[in-house]
Amino acid sequence: MALKNLLVVVDNGKQAAARIDAAAALAARHDAHLTGLFIIAPPVLPSYVAGELGESVIALQRRLAQENADEAGALFRQRVELAGIGGRAEWRALRGNPTEVTEIVGRYADLVILGQVDPDEHRDVPPIHPEDVLFDCGRPVLVVPYAGRFQTIGDQVVVGWNASREAARAVNDAMALLETARKVSVLAVNPKSGLNGLGDEPGADISLHLARHGVPVTADHIKANGMDPGDMILNYATDMSADLLVMGAYGRSRLRELVLGGVTRHIMRHMTIPVLFSH
Known part of the structure; x- marks a missing residue:
């Protein structure tokens, strides 16, 4: 099977740029299309807490989540342009459960590229565990370590x-x-x-x-x-x-x-x- 349609999941973590670079280098090597995916997770709040916070606070959370998505999108576009594959790249920001959305979107790719979970990194949203996607997506998963940069993959x-x-x-x-x-x-x-x-x-x-x-x-x-x-x-x-x-x-x-x-x-x-x- 040729690698012609790659999916990389992007977040606001410290390793996001290195993961995009690795995915872009792989796409360039195989003349493949690369999709960057960011999932905007809904606020995890009990209904009684959401009621007490009010719509203004919830709207603020949603706005901050959209700003995070926009920031990740800007990073993705910058890195794919530097890699020379801007014409074969697209950006998608979707709302939903991060793992479930990744599994669904990943079924339409040849390879899903995820980051290794860094146990020491603080996150506002729970990370996507590659093993969950691996067992439910139906596609191979390439996991990029949270430490290091990887200019070549597959040499x-x-x-x-x-x-x-x-x-x-x-x-x-x-x-x-x-x-x-x-x-x-x-x-x-x-x-x-x-x-x-x-x-x-x-x-x-x-x-x-x-x-x-x-x-x-x-x-x-x-x-x-x-x-x-x-x-x-x-x-x-x-x-x-x-x-x-x-x-x-x-x-x-x-x-x-x-x-x-x-x-x-x-x-x-x-x-x-x-x-x-x-x-």
């Missing part, structure tokens, strides 16, 4: 591979990125053997599949030896100077608080480079 890629349905889906969703990469490394951590495992040469089968797509790919596998597998993946990505990690997100329970697998949860919290998740 050197690490694929986290465990032969699961989710990992296979992630590889397929990321194919346009993998086909244009300079180097792709398939990594299996603690590979299992047997019929449902990765065989005597872990990663060889998926590497052959990628090679048939013209992807410059190598395969590698490592044993965690007591270290957290998520840390092993991140350390490996650092050693490879990777600018993108591709992996499947999987769940072991239908309960929301338990839905992310351990590795997925660890990467979501501790990522140091952009990560493309698919489910």
Whole structure:
């Protein structure tokens, strides 16, 4: 699947500019259209509190929310012009629940670009958690870390591979990125053997599949030896100077608080480079 229609969610956070720049660079690389989305969340007030505040206070809150949207829109337009894609970019500011609006609008994009949640950043509106969008949107999600700037995404890629349905889906969703990469490394951590495992040469089968797509790919596998597998993946990505990690997100329970697998949860919290998740 070609990447021709990208969606980046913009807010008033300190990492918004870096996220827009990363999305714009990706759009420029793939000659894609980029939509910037800002969601104006309704005030979260009990009815009795809203009644006591009066219409004037509520109107003030709405005006401030619109000003925030206008500020974010100005930032988006500035950054896409600097990236040279102003003619292939559009801005949308919609009202509603931020997560729900993102999920709905994201279904009409090839890739949804979100920011990693910074637990130390104060926000007037609750942040969008990428895992919520990931499981309900039906599209792959690219999460940009809250720390750092990322001028290139997809030049050197690490694929986290465990032969699961989710990992296979992630590889397929990321194919346009993998086909244009300079180097792709398939990594299996603690590979299992047997019929449902990765065989005597872990990663060889998926590497052959990628090679048939013209992807410059190598395969590698490592044993965690007591270290957290998520840390092993991140350390490996650092050693490879990777600018993108591709992996499947999987769940072991239908309960929301338990839905992310351990590795997925660890990467979501501790990522140091952009990560493309698919489910």
